[in-house]
Amino acid sequence: MIVVMEHGATQAQIDHVRDRIVALGLSAHLSQGEFRAIIGAVGDKQPEHQAILEAMEGVERVVPIMKPYKLASREFHEADSVVDVGGVPIGSGVTLIAGPCAIESRESLWRIAEAVRARGAAILRGGAFKPRTSPYSFQGLGVEGLKLLRAAGDAFGMPVVTEVMSIADVDVVAQYADMIQIGARNVQNFNLLAAVGETRRPVLLKRGFATTVAEFLMSAEYVLSRGNRSLVLCERGIKTFETELRYTFDVAAVPLIKHNTHLPVIVDPSHACGRREYVTALALAGVAAGADGVVVEVHDCPEAALCDGPQALLPDMFAEMTRQVGAVAKALGRELVPARTTRL
Amino acid sequence: MIVVMEHGATQAQIDHVRDRIVALGLSAHLSQGEFRAIIGAVGDKQPEHQAILEAMEGVERVVPIMKPYKLASREFHEADSVVDVGGVPIGSGVTLIAGPCAIESRESLWRIAEAVRARGAAILRGGAFKPRTSPYSFQGLGVEGLKLLRAAGDAFGMPVVTEVMSIADVDVVAQYADMIQIGARNVQNFNLLAAVGETRRPVLLKRGFATTVAEFLMSAEYVLSRGNRSLVLCERGIKTFETELRYTFDVAAVPLIKHNTHLPVIVDPSHACGRREYVTALALAGVAAGADGVVVEVHDCPEAALCDGPQALLPDMFAEMTRQVGAVAKALGRELVPARTTRL
Amino acid sequence: MIVVMEHGATQAQIDHVRDRIVALGLSAHLSQGEFRAIIGAVGDKQPEHQAILEAMEGVERVVPIMKPYKLASREFHEADSVVDVGGVPIGSGVTLIAGPCAIESRESLWRIAEAVRARGAAILRGGAFKPRTSPYSFQGLGVEGLKLLRAAGDAFGMPVVTEVMSIADVDVVAQYADMIQIGARNVQNFNLLAAVGETRRPVLLKRGFATTVAEFLMSAEYVLSRGNRSLVLCERGIKTFETELRYTFDVAAVPLIKHNTHLPVIVDPSHACGRREYVTALALAGVAAGADGVVVEVHDCPEAALCDGPQALLPDMFAEMTRQVGAVAKALGRELVPARTTRL
């Protein structure tokens, strides 16, 4: 860390900071400039030590040098990680995940699962526990939905991913799903992150819509530090002043995250834009920028969907998206990850 | 709702939307302009019906007319609500809440509680369960902290407020605390909102740093709709491109929320700016804009604080803040809410 | 427009609004709901009429139905426009524009122009008038720079584009350049927009970093309404809470703009991210999302650059970008626009 003292800091304040650095077990290096004293602190533990020093009299600011995350960092693990989700890899090639926003009924789920499997999806998604802005909205089928999802995945040869919202549900979700999703609104629900970190199920962690990439990787660290190393990150849009679409899809987060971490990164264009007519363009952008996969919502009758109908692709739009994503991936020397050939 | 059809929508699409509106039990009023058809839908349930209609072919967008929250709205309850927190009101006058960020030890908590009580605080705050960005940071004393907080509140005659992060902890927090806080990161942890809504403890709900006022009031609706009507809202800064301070304190949210809802609103300048030298200015701004109270962090030795030392006021700074806040309140025809006179 | 009256608006207020609508020459349609009166106004002129009605007592808000821009809209002009820049089209295929941030000297410009021409650029860029945040920074060579740019373009067979910052310089820039750029900071410098609208030189209009797409198209309207129909729009990143890169590249703006307007759209990944290691990923994302071209900064010795060295591609990085952009374009059924074969 670099401690920048205020212009006008007293010698006593400077000495006190230096002594404190030493008392923390670090080494201190004072550099007295014309306008300000600067004190380098070597060997620090982020972010605790930063807060302590920033709280001291005469300190203008503290500049961290090291990244605050460790297990998530490229420095810790140089090679790209590949996460196996029920026999389908994420991190080697481009993996397509598709399905309805919410699991609504057996009939509807079967139709959609069959449709996306036939059009290129390797993993099936579907929500059983739904985080809804309104308490008066459909909140999902719960455990009944989980069972339907498991059965549909088995029927059509696709591993399944679904969201968990509460610690109390982690076990049952881990029992039925091949991959556990943490939604954007829970990206800093630290207890929930720790709880899925205790399982050994692969985790799909969505970026919060107000989470910096650095904060996002600290949330990843919560999962990793509990011993679960099967973690996939997902960019899904952030909140900005531009509100014509639902969120602003931060496509630069893809190469930025991949530069800083070894974890696979996928994109969710459906939630990013909220309107089906823009989903394919954003999926292509994400893959062109280096994403390891795409998760999209597909519905065969969006106006009857119980959740987020406006952003659901129709099956034939999904087929066209698959075709174009495959072409772009190939142009960049990569391949679509095929679905598992085995059904149960 | 107003359904705006696309330029170029076909008659069949227009008819289909109109039929759908009727099938939803609403009445439909078509207005065919030169460039676009517009269909008014009267009697709608927000936001379900909006999503259904937006998902339809030929629909450009759907404009809601009614607010999506009900129990939180001024239309539902015209008069300002006052929430009683262990004998101290919030919503009639300006209530000061102060204490350390985290409960660290009996000695430190007693010193700080005594100091803030003597300098104008009516309610004691302190964190036992701490949401920390880093898994390697101090996570709070847990139940042991709750017991200390309860004892300190009793010793110095102050009701106490503390944060809950997990559903599993709601009961124990409700047992020890006079008021349950939901932190910014959990503002859309809907299950947790529902859980505190099931208690009859007053709730302090902090705005998320990426939550619009409208979304914030939907989160309030989760608590209210479970029957808990003792709810206080808190503005504590939002994320913007201006990052020199920790967050951007959205002072306009105070009158905006008070215009739209009957619930009391307080401000948290400590988390909003993250630096003690700006806390008093923001507290004054909040009260001048109409806030019903201020919650601030106070520590007698910030550089030894286990959490957020840089933003903690020293006791004498808090005394000065109390004096100035009291003067501004008085200038605007309001009064500081006195602390309870009875100690246990 | 739809005028939404406040809950509790009086009959007199409602009548007054209706009368005012009629007095403005529009037709008014009142719909009295259970909670609110709503008045449709047909035939309105945006945005004047909106402000007038919003200013009236009892009005909660006014919802515009029509887009406020006309000449820029797809409704006005259905087919994609193609802009000819000195013999090179923008809007049919993917056009590459490259060159240094600032024109620094004849030698350096010649080296860079030759390098980018040989590696796929069809148009040469370079700044003669530089908008710099600091008054102490290099401000560009001015007219001397324009002359060098013109000569370099002629020498290597490339049309040239450069920025104008002042109305006083519009004529001289139009004299030397094939295309006039309006930079992000001047996107709402309305007098300057009008001035370039009076010329018949093609204009490259960069989106402001705090401009919504709707506002951006209103700025386009300023140019178009003066009679200049050769206009190309450019997405170059917006300001958000994520500050690890310079701006947030809003890739969704590409399909969103193309949906709403007939004008060509290109992307500027250099300014969007500010670091050369991310430029290619963003260029690919932009083209995959539908951009008609890419403008990038290239320098053969970035550490000697007088401006924005950290974001300049080295020539060989640009060659690799060209190769990948060409492959992605081809995968999506499009082609790189070739450079002019004729040199002067």
Add this chain to the structure above:
Amino acid sequence: MIVVMEHGATQAQIDHVRDRIVALGLSAHLSQGEFRAIIGAVGDKQPEHQAILEAMEGVERVVPIMKPYKLASREFHEADSVVDVGGVPIGSGVTLIAGPCAIESRESLWRIAEAVRARGAAILRGGAFKPRTSPYSFQGLGVEGLKLLRAAGDAFGMPVVTEVMSIADVDVVAQYADMIQIGARNVQNFNLLAAVGETRRPVLLKRGFATTVAEFLMSAEYVLSRGNRSLVLCERGIKTFETELRYTFDVAAVPLIKHNTHLPVIVDPSHACGRREYVTALALAGVAAGADGVVVEVHDCPEAALCDGPQALLPDMFAEMTRQVGAVAKALGRELVPARTTRL
């Protein structure tokens, strides 16, 4: 500056950076940590040197230590500056500036000027050149408006402030107005800043809605560095994801700017919120946070206003605002600045 090398930077890269620092005339101090090399550069010129070093191979980032502005900084000028505007000070007490958004006619301006003078305004505002988002909106009366404003100011004993949008108009505005305003959209129109810096008229510089405080002070530096030291800054709201009000009023910018600079700071609540019912609350917040004044729009018939009617206070609302602002100022030991007693 502190140069942080990448993890894995080679010795040659480190040496090259060190040599470059020395070649720039600075002194270099290498500190080789376990994971990264860090090189301190003392004596640097911001921001040129930063860009040069960031552009070099092996450099992860460069952390500036010194502020990039000089003349605007408190370090350059410790005491608060007071700016004299035609006999009315800004910077000692709380100065009220009021008037219509746009100058519309002699009759309307006289009525409004008389009304605001009688209710506490010390300076008259009014727009002659109007920056309008739409080319089809009223663009102001131009020079005719300037003459009316001058005459109204003289008639009612108030200095006048008005906006300039073009360099070509600087002289005529300086001729008729006591203070020249640079609007938010021109905050980084650097040529215009330089042009008003060449005059000796006081300047009112509005913060851009996407300008950080640091960038804002760099724009101030443009004016100051041309020799014009009579500069007042104005916070008027920034763009964020919260769009229910027009902008987000960044009240914390007031103490933040005052901490970093000696220049007076006022607030513009009218443009910040865009709705008259919130203007007073924000004015009070700004003054409570330390602002040296308030500029508001007042109109006696908002629904007839040619510009921004919804945000105009009615004269009696302005009177009440004056009363409350005066009370809050007094509570904090400050006073309203009285209007000039002399009329012409």
